[in-house]
Amino acid sequence: MNSISPTLTGGHLQRGTPIPPQSAANGYDQNWYPVCFSTDVQKDKILGSEFMNGRVIVIRGADGTAQVLSPYCRHLGADLSDGEIVNGAIRCPYHHWRYNDAGQCIATAVKDSPPADARLFRFPTRETLGFIWAFNGEEPLYDVPQFQLPEQDLIMRREFSVLTEKDHFVPYSNSSDIQHLMAVHHIDLDVNPEEVTISPHGMQYVQTMTIPGMGQLKQEVRVFGTNCLIFMSEFMGRPVYQMSAGKALPGNRTLSSLIVATPKSSGAPGEDEMIDIALTEGLKFGNRLFSEDTLIMKNLSFRQDMLTHSDRMLARFLGYVRDYPRTSIACDMIS
CATH class of the missing domain: 2.102.10.10 (Rieske [2Fe-2S] iron-sulphur domain)
Known part of the structure; x- marks a missing residue:
């Protein structure tokens, strides 16, 4: 579980090991x-x-x-x-x-x-x-994030306005942080860390979430790189896809996008209204999560320190982040 305890060195207590910041020096x-x-x-x-x-x-x-x-x-x-x-x-x-x-x-x-x-x-x-x-690199290591249905078959709403004053992996660790989801967002999450599929550039798993006002949702989750999450679930009887992807900015900041998508209307009575509700609620939910974390992220000094049993999923994600490839090949060219 990668639990790291404070150590006494030279008479001073120390916190756990930080994850090196994104930078030209670190990549x-x-x-x-x-x-x-x-x-x-x-x-x-x-x-x-x-x-x-x-x-x-x-x-x-x-x-x-x-x-x-x-x-x-x-x-x-x-x-x-x-x-x-x-x-x-x-x-x-x-x-x-x-x-x-x-x-x-x-x-x-x-x-x-x-x-x-x-x-x-x-x-x-x-x-x-x-x-x-x-x-970020000379050649892509994986395909650009996509939903499971072709883009032309979907109706979407999108935003690109959520600014977080931390490296991108920090806000996107929330999906694996059971304690945080329960304590701050009042979401009960059930996921088995042993059933997570991890590849060099992604993760995939199934989780069940109980969300206030929305009830229980079974979600298929896909992680792309360290900055993008896709959730697929059913809402009001129709498939709904949600994506958030972060753009790395100078000063270790992240500008996040939100996309909500659902299949285009077949023209059935009331379907257009149902689509509008699904897309509206999806964006509202994503914005609520980011909003509830605004102050936390601003003053957070993130380190992987002492973890507990409930952090097994988070530990897997942070291990994946630590092993993830970086490059600074373009850094001098853009600064």
Whole structure:
């Protein structure tokens, strides 16, 4: 169970071992991160956005495909989000160096040959569920998070506004933290830690939750990386999917998305009203959990210290987090 007791060293008590913070020095988890809404990125425009230890830019290529790139010109470091798209290329505002959507410098304003190594870092990028996602690494280690039903068969509502002043794994540890769910959120949770399937980049298990005002729900839970959770359950007799995924921000902060989805209406009488209730209640529930944790997360000094029997599930999650791969390959390019 990885229980860690305080030790007496040099006459001083010590708490348990911290999990190293996400940083350029320690690396960032190799996750798919939601960078922005799809609708935020218009053709022939450059969007700048905070990400990990710095910033990125998001563009659409000539075919409309989104791409996330490091933001600083390889000449003298101008922020390319202050530039323009000219003839399909990203043009730096400072000296008008131009980059294609793969991040390669293709021209300078004075006709000097672009240096061969003048390229931006190109994050693996996917667009799905109304978001543009970037993977921290050169190649994705797993598929971008998806629901079990195809996106085109679902009706969804989404938000991207919950800011937590902690690394992403901290708020997402809540789904495994039985004591926290009971004490703060008044949710009874039944899950067998021995029946959790753990892979190098994900977890999967089934749990039963009894939620005030909603009753008992049996949920299939999928964990993607260390920053994304998907829950599948039934509400009012229809499948309902809930996802939350966090974007790593400078200063060890996390901006979380909330997505609630259910199958599109078949046109049956009263079904549209039922869908509206399911989506409304799903978003309300997710926001309530984050809201109840706001002050806790702000002042929390998280360490894995002394755990008890009820923390067996939490211990499995934290062990998974400690073993999770990180990289700082893009960190100098975006800061």
